[in-house]
Amino acid sequence: MFSEVLNPRFCETDGLGHINNTVVAQWFEGARDPIFQWFTPDLNMNNWKLILAKTTVEFLAELQYGAKVEIKTYISRIGGSSFDIYQEAWQEGKRSASGTAVMVHYCYQEKSAKKLPDTIKNTMQQHLIELDTIKA
Amino acid sequence: MFSEVLNPRFCETDGLGHINNTVVAQWFEGARDPIFQWFTPDLNMNNWKLILAKTTVEFLAELQYGAKVEIKTYISRIGGSSFDIYQEAWQEGKRSASGTAVMVHYCYQEKSAKKLPDTIKNTMQQHLIELDTIKA
Amino acid sequence: MFSEVLNPRFCETDGLGHINNTVVAQWFEGARDPIFQWFTPDLNMNNWKLILAKTTVEFLAELQYGAKVEIKTYISRIGGSSFDIYQEAWQEGKRSASGTAVMVHYCYQEKSAKKLPDTIKNTMQQHLIELDTIKA
Amino acid sequence: MFSEVLNPRFCETDGLGHINNTVVAQWFEGARDPIFQWFTPDLNMNNWKLILAKTTVEFLAELQYGAKVEIKTYISRIGGSSFDIYQEAWQEGKRSASGTAVMVHYCYQEKSAKKLPDTIKNTMQQHLIELDTIKA
Numbered sequence: 245m246f247s248e249v250l251n252p253r254f255c256e257t258d259g260l261g262h263i264n265n266t267v268v269a270q271w272f273e274g275a276r277d278p279i280f281q282w283f284t285p286d287l288n289m290n291n292w293k294l295i296l297a298k299t300t301v302e303f304l305a306e307l308q309y310g311a312k313v314e315i316k317t318y319i320s321r322i323g324g325s326s327f328d329i330y331q332e333a334w335q336e337g338k339r340s341a342s343g344t345a346v347m348v349h350y351c352y353q354e355k356s357a358k359k360l361p362d363t364i365k366n367t368m369q370q371h372l373i374e375l376d377t378i379k380a
Numbered sequence: 381m382f383s384e385v386l387n388p389r390f391c392e393t394d395g396l397g398h399i400n401n402t403v404v405a406q407w408f409e410g411a412r413d414p415i416f417q418w419f420t421p422d423l424n425m426n427n428w429k430l431i432l433a434k435t436t437v438e439f440l441a442e443l444q445y446g447a448k449v450e451i452k453t454y455i456s457r458i459g460g461s462s463f464d465i466y467q468e469a470w471q472e473g474k475r476s477a478s479g480t481a482v483m484v485h486y487c488y489q490e491k492s493a494k495k496l497p498d499t500i501k502n503t504m505q506q507h508l509i510e511l512d513t514i515k516a
Numbered sequence: 517m518f519s520e521v522l523n524p525r526f527c528e529t530d531g532l533g534h535i536n537n538t539v540v541a542q543w544f545e546g547a548r549d550p551i552f553q554w555f556t557p558d559l560n561m562n563n564w565k566l567i568l569a570k571t572t573v574e575f576l577a578e579l580q581y582g583a584k585v586e587i588k589t590y591i592s593r594i595g596g597s598s599f600d601i602y603q604e605a606w607q608e609g610k611r612s613a614s615g616t617a618v619m620v621h622y623c624y625q626e627k628s629a630k631k632l633p634d635t636i637k638n639t640m641q642q643h644l645i646e647l648d649t650i651k652a
Numbered sequence: 653m654f655s656e657v658l659n660p661r662f663c664e665t666d667g668l669g670h671i672n673n674t675v676v677a678q679w680f681e682g683a684r685d686p687i688f689q690w691f692t693p694d695l696n697m698n699n700w701k702l703i704l705a706k707t708t709v710e711f712l713a714e715l716q717y718g719a720k721v722e723i724k725t726y727i728s729r730i731g732g733s734s735f736d737i738y739q740e741a742w743q744e745g746k747r748s749a750s751g752t753a754v755m756v757h758y759c760y761q762e763k764s765a766k767k768l769p770d771t772i773k774n775t776m777q778q779h780l781i782e783l784d785t786i787k788a
Contacts, residue, residue, distance in 0.1 A: 251656075253682035255536045259425035259529035259581060260488075261697060265432050266409060266527045269402040274661035287718035289395035289669060296401050300436045309531060310695035352396075387520075389546035391674045393667035395717060397561060400663045410525035423582035425533060445667060446559035531697035532760075537704050538681060541674040561667035568673050572708045624668075 245371060246317040248275040252309045263307035268341045269299060272331045275315035276345065279329060282364050283349070293358075295350040297326065301343035311336055318373040322365055325349050325357040330375060381507060382453040384411040388445045399443035404477045405435060408467045411451035412481065415465060418500050419485070429494075431486040433462065437479035447472055454509040458501055461485050461493040466511060517643060518589040520547040524581045535579035540613045541571060544603045547587035548617065551601060554636050555621070565630075567622040569598065573615035583608055590645040594637055597621050597629040602647060653779060654725040656683040660717045671715035676749045677707060680739045683723035684753065687737060690772050691757070701766075703758040705734065709751035719744055726781040730773055733757050733765040738783060 250271060258264035283293040307313065313335045320330035326348045333341040349358045360368075386407060394400035419429040443449065449471045456466035462484045469477040485494045496504075522543060530536035555565040579585065585607045592602035598620045605613040621630045632640075658679060666672035691701040715721065721743045728738035734756045741749040757766045768776075 248659075250658075251682065251685065253678060254685070254688070255530055255538045255678050255681050257531035257697065258527055259531070259533045260428055261531045264527045265435065266402065266405040269405050269435075270661060270663050273402060273663050274659065277659065277662070280662070289665065289717065292396055296439050298436070298438045299401065300434065302434045303432050309697065384523075386522075387546065387549065389542060390549070390552070391542050391545050391666055391672045393561065394663055395665035395667070395669045397667045402663045406525060406527050409527050410523065413523065413526070416526070425529065425581065445561065532700055537707065538674065538677040541677050545674060564668055568711050570708065570710045571673065572706070574706045575704050 245373070246275065246278045248315045248317070249312050250274075250315065252307065252311075252313055254309060257309045263309065265301070265303055268301055268303070268307070268333060268343065271313070271315055271333060272299075272301070272317075272343050272345065275317050275331060276329055279317065279319075279347075282367055292352065293349060295348050295352075296345060297348050298346040299343060301341060303341055305335075305338050305340040307333060307335055307340045313340075317371075319368045319371045320344060320373055320375050322360070322368050322372065325359050327360065327368060330373060381509070382411065382414045384451045384453070385448055386410075386451065388443065388447075388449055390445060393445045399445065401437070401439055404437055404439070404443070404469060404479070407449070407451055407469060408435075408437070408453075408479050408481065411453050411467060412465060415453065415455075415483075418503055428488060429485060431484045431488075432481060433484050434482040435479060437477060439477055441471075441474050441476040443469060443471055443476045449476075453507075455504045455507045456480060456509055456511050458496070458504050458508065461495050463496065463504060466509060517645070518547065518550045520587045520589070521584055522546075522587065524579065524583075524585055526581060529581045535581065537573070537575055540573055540575070540579070540605060540615065543585070543587055543605060544571075544573070544589075544615050544617065547589050547603060548601055551589065551591075551619075554639055564624065565621060567620050567624075568617060569620050570618040571615060573613060575613055577607075577610050577612040579605060579607055579612045585612075589643075591640045591643045592616060592645055592647050594632070594640050594644065597631050599632065599640060602645060653781070654683065654686045656723045656725070657720055658682075658723065660715065660719075660721055662717060665717045671717065673709070673711055676709055676711070676715070676741060676751065679721070679723055679741060680707075680709070680725075680751050680753065683725050683739060684737055687725065687727075687755075690775055700760065701757060703756050703760075704753060705756050706754040707751060709749060711749055713743075713746050713748040715741060715743055715748045721748075725779075727776045727779045728752060728781055728783050730768070730776050730780065733767050735768065735776060738781060 256267040316332045318330045321328035329345045392403040452468045454466045457464035465481045485496050528539040588604045590602045593600035601617045664675040724740045726738045729736035737753045
């Protein structure tokens with residue numbers, strides 16, 4: 245599991261007084277950096293090897309401006325060329341949002357999916373979580 | 381079906397040269413205005429009656445800066461107090477992203493879900509789409 | 517003068533109930549497209565020829581969600597290699613924000629400023645505004 | 653001086669491969685929290701006492717994804733009811749952007765500017781910087 249702590253920004257609230265839902269997707273993407281680095285260690289975008297197929301976000305409680313948020317990042321599925329990243333946003337002891345990103349190992353030159361390298365699959369194992377467990 | 385046409389903004393691209401995935405969620409939320417108005421005709425946020433439970437976005441093709449995008453908005457499920465909004469982003473004749481937002485009719489004072497009014501349910505019927513049909 | 521009309525998005529508000537100040541900079545950048553096209557007609561970012569040196573935004577009145585906004589875009593200074601773009605955001609008959617972007621004609625390969633081509637300078641003349649006039 | 657360190661997010665880049673200019677305004681606003689707390693200690697937006705009159709951002713060098721950024725925040729002017737916040741974004745030892753926000757002590761109920769309290773003015777003194785000095 246990877247953990248990142250961030251301060252919600254004033255501009256990330258919306259007129260209902262809480263963090264806007266679209267911001268959670270930005271936080272989650274930001275917290276995927278350690279996983280991006282498995283594929284592109286220096287995060288050079290000219291050498292990018294992942295493409296996003298699908299995202300899901302569940303909104304469980306209002307997220308507030310004025311208190312730190314922890315983003316927890318796990319691997320929840322390891323496929324042949326694709327894998328799932330499961331993430332949660334916690335604030336003041338409460339799981340307030342969760343989400344899954346379906347990522348594909350991808351070659352932008354050939355425009356085709358590629359098998360996940362075994363070395364990366366092994367690393368993924370160390371961050372693997374059973375969703376049934378974590379949500380219990 | 382509601383249709384909104386927008387110009388992707390320079391700042392909505394990312395380092396891979398396309399529209400960033402988190403922007404699609406913003407476009408989709410923006411294009412929900414006509415549905416928000418069923419519940420709050422003047423869009424006054426002090427009188428808001430909806431809460432978002434879940435969003436899903438599927439990324440089907442790269443969205444580009446420099447060409448207009450049409451957002452199509454449908455109702456894809458009518459429940460007791462909740463309903464689904466299904467949306468698509470089209471660019472140059474191609475369905476490039478789709479997504480579903482699960483909305484709940486909600487009272488922010490009482491912090492509880494409310495039944496959908498029949499008049500609004502009737503209006504929803506006119507925008508209802510069978511997802512099997514549209515994706516075919 | 518170029519004019520673009522947009523719908524403020526729900527997610528562009530902040531907890532004070534109005535459009536967040538940082539969004540105005542995004543609107544202004546979005547409305548610079550016709551000027552970007554003088555330098556890169558197809559808006560291909562691999563062939564970009566401008567760099568931003570400075571932006572200023574004045575907040576004159578609260579911008580609201582729920583009413584269209586018109587962005588007006590002018591040229592306010594034509595220099596040797598740089599020029600100024602002056603912009604205003606109007607809502608319901610009121611100039612609610614204004615701003616200036618200092619742009620430089622720039623070669624990203626050579627990392628150096630370039631003289632403005634005469635043909636573009638001539639086009640700029642047609643969109644030139646005296647700031648003393650417009651603010652009167 | 654206040655210091656905040658942040659990780660640039662993937663979604664904060666644009667198609668030119670660097671951090672988009674409009675993001676710097678978001679970072680700067682986020683890093684103003686300690687100053688907002690002088691006026692609203694719990695950061696409750698229902699009790700907000702500041703309004704933004706003007707922002708300026710100078711872009712000095714490209715900001716990159718993949719390396720931490722430090723935002724430094726100072727007071728650069730103390731007026732009667734208004735004051736200036738001066739900020740810088742540093743990355744890898746380089747001042748890459750700077751900016752000034754003109755803030756006004758403001759009563760949202762009365763819609764009028766208010767004198768700065770002496771206690772806050774005293775606190776501001778401890779964070780005051782001569783711009784000629786810092787830019788030297």
